[in-house]
Amino acid sequence: MMKCPNCQSKDLGKIGVNQYYCWNCFIELSVGAKTIHTHQVEEDGSLSSLDDLFDEQARQLG
Numbered sequence: 001m002m003k004c005p006n007c008q009s010k011d012l013g014k015i016g017v018n019q020y021y022c023w024n025c026f027i028e029l030s031v032g033a034k035t036i037h038t039h040q041v042e043e044d045g046s047l048s049s050l051d052d053l054f055d056e057q058a059r060q061l062g
C-alpha cells in the first residue's frame with residue numbers, strides 16, 4: 001500500500017495515470033518505476049519538486 005512520504009498518510013486520491021494527491025498534506029505524488037516523486041502545487045498552479053526534502057529511501061515504493 002502506497003503512503004505519502006511526507007505525512008505517512010494513506011489517504012491518497014488518484015488524479016491521473018500514476019499520479020496521486022495527498023488529502024492530508026496537499027502534495028502531489030507521481031509514481032515512477034521504483035520511486036515516488038513529490039510535488040507541491042503552487043498558488044499559480046505550477047508544480048515545484050519536493051524531492052530534495054526526502055531521503056531517496058523514504059520515496060521508495062513498497
Ligand SMILES: [Zn+2]
Pocket residue numbers: 004005006007008009022023024025026027
Ligand atoms: Zn501527505
